Amino acid sequence: MAKLELKNLNKTYNRSTIPVKDISLTVEDNEFLTLLGPSGCGKSTTLRLVAGLEEPTRGNIAIGDRDVTHLKPGERNISMVFQSYALYPHMTVYENMASALKLRKIDEDEIKKRIVEASRFLDLSESLMDRKPGQLSGGQRQRVALGRALVRQPDVFLLDEPLSNLDALLRERVRAEIKQLFEQQQAPVVYVTHDQVEAMTLSTKVAVLYEGNVQQLAPPQMLYTKPANQFVAGFVGSPQMNLLTLPCDNKVAKLGDLGIPLPDRVSPQTIVLGIRPEDVRFAREEDKLTFPGKIFLVENLGMQNLLSLHVKGTGNKEITVRALLPAEVKWSGDEVTLAVSPEALHWFDSETGDRVGGE
Numbered sequence: 001m002a003k004l005e006l007k008n009l010n011k012t013y014n015r016s017t018i019p020v021k022d023i024s025l026t027v028e029d030n031e032f033l034t035l036l037g038p039s040g041c042g043k044s045t046t047l048r049l050v051a052g053l054e055e056p057t058r059g060n061i062a063i064g065d066r067d068v069t070h071l072k073p074g075e076r077n078i079s080m081v082f083q084s085y086a087l088y089p090h091m092t093v094y095e096n097m098a099s100a101l102k103l104r105k106i107d108e109d110e111i112k113k114r115i116v117e118a119s120r121f122l123d124l125s126e127s128l129m130d131r132k133p134g135q136l137s138g139g140q141r142q143r144v145a146l147g148r149a150l151v152r153q154p155d156v157f158l159l160d161e162p163l164s165n166l167d168a169l170l171r172e173r174v175r176a177e178i179k180q181l182f183e184q185q186q187a188p189v190v191y192v193t194h195d196q197v198e199a200m201t202l203s204t205k206v207a208v209l210y211e212g213n214v215q216q217l218a219p220p221q222m223l224y225t226k227p228a229n230q231f232v233a234g235f236v237g238s239p240q241m242n243l244l245t246l247p248c249d250n251k252v253a254k255l256g257d258l259g260i261p262l263p264d265r266v267s268p269q270t271i272v273l274g275i276r277p278e279d280v281r282f283a284r285e286e287d288k289l290t291f292p293g294k295i296f297l298v299e300n301l302g303m304q305n306l307l308s309l310h311v312k313g314t315g316n317k318e319i320t321v322r323a324l325l326p327a328e329v330k331w332s333g334d335e336v337t338l339a340v341s342p343e344a345l346h347w348f349d350s351e352t353g354d355r356v357g358g359e
């Protein structure tokens, strides 16, 4: 099987909308790449360029050593799964899965074999085969759409927000199925979502997109532990990373009365400090980086609590903390001392938003 390669891909509709700006990336045949980003950042357009449903303004797309940039969609040997399922309403489940194979004149026995195999994997029972899509639940419809993509045995799989129309519980189940399913395929997968949990759980690699640009291309864990810039830091992680713009003096950032040494070599006037809510704790005796805060909101998450505090001496800067609430802390209005570890801190240039230090 072959890798998928995008080189300097651009798409412009008019001067004001540039949905895809110079995207270059490679997806190997054992990789599951997710394009993650907010609505309107160019995810679907990128996928449609790969599928051949749009012409790039500039750049190239290759599958293995085939340059497919100017091939018609049908000539690329790509399967695409859409949020809306895109099943033929007048055809049965079986016919939906078989249609592309019939067009390719694959013989009936082989078609049947592939459909039986895919259906077994996707938990689509024999009795569903004669139904029309209208007689299926949302989850079943999406499984049929996945089945239709699988039986074609394409060189590349593309999936555009395939779970978005499913309710929360079903979404988790189909997500797990998708993970198992594609772990067994030897073809590059490009998956589009705005949902960071899907991106984190499914992918071997994630490209975070913002305004048509790749902000960071990395394994999911790396996005979390070493976000390349403030956008990625704020977009990946829930609740969001705390991002505080702090004044600096002589290589020390000031969080109220607490001075925090900056990473090597930088000496800016202001810097953005990033702290994940789970990296803040209630201070213990031995903690060095501690600061006082006043709670203004307590939310119960079941296992833990989400606290919102104002950090003292910062002009009411807010910080969110995810922690187990000590027995003595009960109410909004309580004052507490919090602590962070130096190695859990993230720093970003306050002008460019780029990560500073912490390589």
Ligand SMILES: Nc1ncnc2c1ncn2[C@@H]1O[C@H](COP(=O)(O)OP(=O)(O)O)[C@@H](O)[C@H]1O
Binding pocket: 013, 017, 018, 019, 037, 038, 039, 040, 041, 042, 043, 044, 045, 046
């Ligand atoms: N056919 C089109 N003509 C003009 N603008 C478009 C067209 N398709 C998409 N866009 C614009 O391109 C941008 C990216 O869209 P899209 O790729 O659908 O984003 P996403 O899938 O990330 O939500 C949006 O601003 C959208 O309005």
Ligand SMILES: [Mg+2]
Binding pocket: 043, 044, 045
């Ligand atoms: Mg989209």
